[in-house]
Amino acid sequence: MWNSWVVVFQAQQDGKVYNSAKEILKYLQPHLKEYRGYTCSGFLKKDEFEAGEKVVARFTSLSSEVQGVINMILFRNKVTHTTIDIDNKPFLVTNIDLCNSQYAYQFDETADDDEFSPTCKVRLLSPAFFKVGDMYRAELVEKLLVRNMTAMYKKHTGVSIDKSLLSIEVVEQYKVRTDGKEMVKGEFIVRDIGVEVYKLMQFIQFFGIGYKTEEGYGAVQVEGVD
Template identity: 25%
Template structure:
C-alpha cells in the first residue's frame, strides 16, 4: 500500500517552542524513537506545508502530511498513530505534549496510489507538477537546485524502483532528454542549511517524442508517483513535497 495521509495534532502542554520549519524534523525524531529505523525514513515524506503559523500555538490543530512508498513502513506508521488516536494516548514531540485529534486518508492531500485506475486513462504528452515546498537534488556530495527535467525524472525513477511496486515493471533504459519544460512558474528559495537555492512553484513537462511508448507510460507514471515519493533530497524533513495536477 502506497499512500499519503494527513494527521491532525493538537498541542496540550508546551515544552520547547516549536517553529513551523522544524516541526517535520521533530516528528522524524519521534518516529525514530518509536520503532521506525533510518532506512525506513528514506521511504517516507513528512511535511507541514498545511501549517500556516510560524510557531506552534495553543488551542489549535496542526495538520501534517505523511506519505510512504513502502507498504510495510506505511502500516507501521499508521499503527503508531492509530493506536494513539484510539486510546487518546498523548505523544511527546520536542518536549511538547500532543494529542492525535484526527487521521485523514481520503481528501485532497490524503489518497492511495492506484496505478491500475490511473492507467485506464489516456496517457498524456504533458504533465504539470506543483512543488509545494522547496525542492533540490543531491548528486554525490553536491546539492543542486534546478528545473532540469532530467533531474526530476531520474530522481523519481530511482525512488520508484525502490518502492513496493517497482519490481512489477520492466522499465529498461529511458531517455529523459526527450522531455522538455513547456511552462514554468517558479521562484527560488534559499535554504541556509544546505547553502542552496531550491525551486518552488509549478512546472509543465512536455514529452517531445510520443512514439516511445515505454517512455510515455513511465513519463505519466512517474509524474503521478512523485506525489507520494516526494522529489529530490530531504523529503523526510519537509522538502520536495509535490502534487500531480490533473
C-alpha cells in the same frame, strides 16, 4: 496500494520544534524498522508553537500494511488521549484524515491502467532544491529531474526505470527564497509516457521531487494534458 493521508497534532505547551516531520518519524521509527517506502512531510510550517496550536503532517506509504502500522499507533494515542513526544514536546493526535484532505488519496500500482494521458504537466506546489554531490542547485533541468526522480523511485520501490524513457520540457521556473535558502518553483511537461513512466508520475505525487522532501519541499501536482 500507495497511500497518502494527513494527521493533525495539537501542541500541549508552548515550545519550538525545528523539524516536526523528522521528529514524528523518530517517534514512530521503533515500530517501522522492518519497513521501507514511507515518508512524513511537515508542509513547511513554522517551527514555534503555542499551546493548543495544531501541526499538520502528511504521511505517504507504498503499502497499506505500513499505513496500517502507522495509523494503529497514532489512533491508539488519539483514543486514549496519550501525548506523543515530538522533539521532547507533548502533542496530542486530534485527527487522522484518510479521505477528506486534498493530500488524502490512493493509487493501485498493480492495476492495468492503459487509459492514462501520454503527456502530463507537473507543477511544483512547494519550492524545491536539489543536491548534487556537495552542491545545492535551485533550478529545473531535464537531466537533474530525470536523475532525481528515477533515483528516488528506485530507493523506495527497488525498481529501476530506464532514464531514456523520460522526455521532459521545462516550461516555467523562477527562484524563491524559503527558510533562508534559494529554491525554485515552476512547471515542466513529461511527454511520450508509457506504463513505467506513468507509475513514476504517480509516485512523485506521493514522494515529491528534489532534496529534503520529508520536510515538505518539492511537493508536486501531476495533471494529464490532452
